[in-house]
Amino acid sequence: MLQDTLTLYKLIVLYMLNRVNFPMTTAQVSDFILEREYTNFLTLQQVISELNEAGMISSETIRNRTHLSVTKEGRETLHFFQNRISDAIKQEINTYFRENEFALRNEVSVLGDYYKSTSGEYEAHLVAKDRGIRLVDITLSVPDESTAASICDNWQKKNQAIYQHLIQELF
Numbered sequence: 001m002l003q004d005t006l007t008l009y010k011l012i013v014l015y016m017l018n019r020v021n022f023p024m025t026t027a028q029v030s031d032f033i034l035e036r037e038y039t040n041f042l043t044l045q046q047v048i049s050e051l052n053e054a055g056m057i058s059s060e061t062i063r064n065r066t067h068l069s070v071t072k073e074g075r076e077t078l079h080f081f082q083n084r085i086s087d088a089i090k091q092e093i094n095t096y097f098r099e100n101e102f103a104l105r106n107e108v109s110v111l112g113d114y115y116k117s118t119s120g121e122y123e124a125h126l127v128a129k130d131r132g133i134r135l136v137d138i139t140l141s142v143p144d145e146s147t148a149a150s151i152c153d154n155w156q157k158k159n160q161a162i163y164q165h166l167i168q169e170l171f
Contacts, residue, residue, distance in 0.1 A: 006069035009039050009047045010056075011085050012093070014078040017057060017070035019097055022105050026059075026066040033094055038089075062113050110159045112152030117141065126155045128163060138162055 016029055026048060033044055042058070051057045056074035060067045070078070097104070111127040121141050127137040136159075142148050155162070 004100050005039075006043070006047060006050075007081075008084060009033070009043065010051055010154060011078065011081055012038065012089060013051060013068075014056060014070055015046060015082060015085055015090065016093055017068055018078055019093060020101065022095050023060070023067035023069045025107070026105065028107065029068060029103055032093070036092065055136070061109050110156055114145070114148035114152055114153040115143070124148040124151040124155075126152070126159075136166070147166065153169055 012033065013029060016032065019129075025111075030041065030044055033039060034041060039047075045082070048057070051074065052059050054072055054073075056077055091127060109129045111129075112124065114122050114124045117123045118142050118151060119141075121143055122145050124140045124147075126136065126138045126140070127134060140148075140151060142151065145166055
């Protein structure tokens with residue numbers, strides 16, 4: 001019986017990731033599943049780990065956030081077994097995305113990360129995407145890690161205003 005419930009949780013995660021055309025963070029997936037009390041945090045982490053190990057999802061960590069995407073293998077598996085997800089759960093997922101897709105997409109479309117360069121300075125890499133197309137891709141060299149971290153944090157908050165300013169000034 002336990003294996004059946006783990007399989008259902010895996011299918012729910014695959015269904016969610018297949019439902020959107022952008023990566024979702026682990027936190028976004030967790031928020032939906034845990035708010036509805038489908039399972040607990042530890043079981044969900046096990047499910048995500050097993051899906052990743054099986055090659056059904058891919059993950060990329062960007063500044064302490066893990067972005068998840070369904071793979072071709074995951075889509076094929078979902079195609080064969082999605083009838084095991086109840087219509088009620090599918091409807092909850094579909095409603096959730098209808099109501100939150102813009103906010104979810106926006107959250108993962110703005111990326112800021114930093115790293116230490118070979119010159120010893122830090123580089124803050126800032127990206128804003130829309131439907132997979134890079135609108136802005138900027139790398140700033142700064143003298144220390146705290147400045148790079150601050151730039152990345154502010155990019156998350158102010159990216160739209162910065163983008164608008166660049167457009168006004170450059171066009």
